[in-house]
Structures are given as structure tokens and as C-alpha cells.
Amino acid sequence: MxxxxxxxxxxxxxxxxxxxxxxxxxxxxxxxxxxxxxxxxFERIKYILKKLLPIIALIxxxxxxxxxxxxxxxHRNNTSSKQTDQTIPQITKSIEIKLGEENPTIDKFxxxxxxVKGENDTITFDDKNLVDGKYAAIGKYRVTIVIKNxxxxxxxxxxxxxxxxxxxxxxNITEGTFYNIHDFVTSCVDNSNKDCALSYEKLDYSKxxxxxxxxxxxxxxxxxxxxxxxxTSLTITAKVEPTPTPTPTPQKPSNPSGGGNNSGxxxxxxxxDKTITLTSNLVKNGCAISPQYAxxxxxxxxxxxxxxxxxxxxxxxxxxxxIDMEVQLMRNVVPVFNTSQKGIVGYRAYTVVxxxxxxxxxxxxxxxxxGQRVYKTNKLGL
Numbered sequence: 001m002x003x004x005x006x007x008x009x010x011x012x013x014x015x016x017x018x019x020x021x022x023x024x025x026x027x028x029x030x031x032x033x034x035x036x037x038x039x040x041x042f043e044r045i046k047y048i049l050k051k052l053l054p055i056i057a058l059i060x061x062x063x064x065x066x067x068x069x070x071x072x073x074x075h076r077n078n079t080s081s082k083q084t085d086q087t088i089p090q091i092t093k094s095i096e097i098k099l100g101e102e103n104p105t106i107d108k109f110x111x112x113x114x115x116v117k118g119e120n121d122t123i124t125f126d127d128k129n130l131v132d133g134k135y136a137a138i139g140k141y142r143v144t145i146v147i148k149n150x151x152x153x154x155x156x157x158x159x160x161x162x163x164x165x166x167x168x169x170x171x172n173i174t175e176g177t178f179y180n181i182h183d184f185v186t187s188c189v190d191n192s193n194k195d196c197a198l199s200y201e202k203l204d205y206s207k208x209x210x211x212x213x214x215x216x217x218x219x220x221x222x223x224x225x226x227x228x229x230x231x232t233s234l235t236i237t238a239k240v241e242p243t244p245t246p247t248p249t250p251q252k253p254s255n256p257s258g259g260g261n262n263s264g265x266x267x268x269x270x271x272x273d274k275t276i277t278l279t280s281n282l283v284k285n286g287c288a289i290s291p292q293y294a295x296x297x298x299x300x301x302x303x304x305x306x307x308x309x310x311x312x313x314x315x316x317x318x319x320x321x322x323i324d325m326e327v328q329l330m331r332n333v334v335p336v337f338n339t340s341q342k343g344i345v346g347y348r349a350y351t352v353v354x355x356x357x358x359x360x361x362x363x364x365x366x367x368x369x370x371g372q373r374v375y376k377t378n379k380l381g382l
Contacts (some may be wrong), residue, residue, distance in 0.1 A: 089116045094155040100191050109154045118148040160224040164190040165354050168232040175239040177341040184232050187352040188220045189330035196220040211238040267343025277366035277374045279303035279349035288343025304333050307349035317382050326356045
């Protein structure tokens with residue numbers, strides 16, 4: 001007999017419900033367990049913090065105390081260092097002054113001099129180029145300072161920032177004669193006591209030959225490159241051709257040393273502007289010499305030496321006057337041409353003293369061969 005096979009049936013609508021309900025119940029249980037674990041963890045942390053809080057506070061207090069002690073020590077060290085620095089001279093590396101200015105005192109070189117000075121302190125300047133205690137040339141010079149028998153060193157930088165003082169004059173010549181830049185210059189004074197470098201603003205100014213009046217601009221500069229411009233004029237008068245006359249027989253002049261008309265002279269006779277005092281007279285047999293000697297040492301050395309000797313004496317005279325103003329000195333030796341401007345009759349050595357505040361000429365004079373001064377201006381009563 002065949003067995004009857006049992007068949008199992010289940011209600012499809014009921015089975016899914018049972019499967020859905022069981023997972024939900026498990027999930028809620030797990031959530032409750034997790035919440036309990038977190039709460040327990042927080043409680044433990046709070047407990048531990050309560051126990052450790054006094055220790056943490058103590059540690060922080062110790063750290064603050066240590067940092068405070070170190071800050072106090074650092075402040076004391078800085079204060080001690082500053083107090084020590086005050087006893088050491090603080091030397092300025094370099095000081096700049098203008099040419100001819102009074103040399104600085106010790107306190108100008110040492111910023112804390114009041115705290116370190118001694119009774120017998122001294123300051124010594126490099127005596128190179130010192131004239132009456134002042135520097136007569138630009139440059140850098142060593143300075144030695146002695147404080148409480150100990151040497152310190154600095155540097156004095158002497159500079160020239162002032163342009164020369166240029167005084168010009170008008171020049172009048174006859175057509176066919178020549179002129180040079182020095183003819184336009186009455187004086188050019190620089191505080192370096194060196195000759196000015198002169199130049200025309202335009203090269204054409206040196207080449208005029210046609211009769212007429214021309215504006216001339218001259219530039220004067222010193223060794224430091226300071227420049228000044230001056231304006232003047234050149235007038236060239238047309239040459240009047242003389243009526244031809246028989247050539248006279250040359251005669252010996254009656255005044256061989258002072259000039260006079262001598263038509264037998266190759267470069268013209270020895271006549272010249274008698275308002276000028278010649279320091280060196282080159283007239284020979286009433287005749288002027290060749291213009292080629294104008295700038296050579298052959299004849300200029302003698303008047304130049306006379307001028308240098310007088311210049312040294314002038315500085316001494318001015319110091320004795322103790323004048324309350326800044327002045328500039330200029331000495332020059334220039335060739336003097338005869339009336340016809342064809343030859344040289346001698347050299348003029350002259351000196352000019354100018355008030356730098358207003359460019360006023362306060363002393364001006366020519367120098368005789370014996371060194372005697374011929375004043376044209378003497379507002380200082382030298």
C-alpha cells in the first residue's frame with residue numbers, strides 16, 4: 001500500500017509578519033544596550049575627572065610658577081645688561097661735516113658720553129689737510145678719542161656740497177683779436193680754496209669772430225662736481241683798417257720797463273690797463289711777449305709763489321679779525337694782455353674774499369712784486 005505523503009501548507013500572509021516582528025524586537029534591545037554602555041562610560045569619565053582635577057590644577061599652578069620665575073630672571077638679565085652697556089662708550093662709526101666747518105666735539109661721536117666721560121678726555125683729528133684746525137680738503141679722516149686713558153676710533157667725513165661763487169664781467173674786443181674764458185671772470189671762489197674749472201655752456205661761445213654782441217654762459221665747477229652758471233656778454237667791434245703809411249724805422253723806446261708805444265714790437269707794445277697791478281712785469285724793451293706763454297710755468301711760477309705766501313698771511317689776518325660770518329677765499333694768477341690784445345705784458349695775482357651768505361665781495365686786492373697789497377675793496381679793514 002502506498003504511503004500517503006503528507007503535505008505541509010503555511011499561510012503566506014502570516015509567515016512574513018512573524019519574520020518582520022522578530023528583527024524589530026532584537027534591534028530595540030540592542031539600542032537599549034548601547035545607550036546603557038555610553039551612559040556608563042560617561043559616568044566613569046566624570047568620576048575619573050573629579051578624582052584627577054586637583055592633580056591637574058596643581059600641575060598647571062606649578063607650570064605657571066616656573067614660567068614666572070624664568071620671566072623674572074630674563075628681565076633681571078636684560079636690566080643688568082643695559083646697566084653694563086651704559087658704562088661702555090657707544091661710538092658713532094662716522095660723522096659728516098661740510099668743508100671748512102668746525103670739527104665736532106667728543107660728545108658728537110659718543111651717544112652716551114655723559115655716562116662715560118672722564119676728566120682728561122681728549123679727541124685728536126688726522127692733521128692731514130688741517131688749516132687752522134679746519135679741514136681744507138674733502139675726504140675721510142681718522143679720529144682718535146681717549147676716554148679714561150682708553151683709545152676709541154671713529155671717522156670724520158668731510159664733504160663739499162656748495163657750488164663756487166662766480167662773478168663775471170663783460171668783454172669787449174676788436175675784430176681779429178682773440179679772447180679766452182678767463183677774460184670773462186672777475187672771480188670764482190670755492191670753499192675748497194682750489195681753482196674753479198671753467199667751461200662754456202656751448203662750444204660756439206669760444207668761436208665768435210664776427211662783429212656783434214653775443215650772450216655768453218659760463219659754467220664753473222669744483223672738485224666735488226658742484227656747478228654754477230653765470231651769464232655775461234661778448235662785444236666784438238669791427239676793425240678799422242688804418243691808412244697805409246710808410247714803415248717807420250724802429251727806435252729804441254724811452255721807457256723800456258713800463259710800456260709805451262713801440263710799433264717795432266712783434267706782439268705789440270707794453271701798454272695795458274693801468275688799473276691792474278702787475279705782480280710780474282714781462283715787458284722787455286717796451287714790447288709784450290708771445291701769447292703762447294700765457295699758461296706755461298716759464299713765467300707764472302714767480303707771481304704764483306708771491307700769491308701763495310700772501311694767501312697764508314691772509315688766512316692769519318682773517319683769524320685775527322675773528323669775523324662772525326662764513327667767507328670764501330679765492331686767489332688767482334692770470335696773464336695780462338697789452339692794449340692790442342696781441343701779447344702778454346705780465347701777470348696779475350689777485351685775491352677775493354666773499355661773504356657766502358649774500359655773495360658780497362668784502363675784500364679784493366692785487367699784489368705787487370714785493371708782496372704789498374693794493375686794495376680795491378677792504379670792508380674788513382685788513
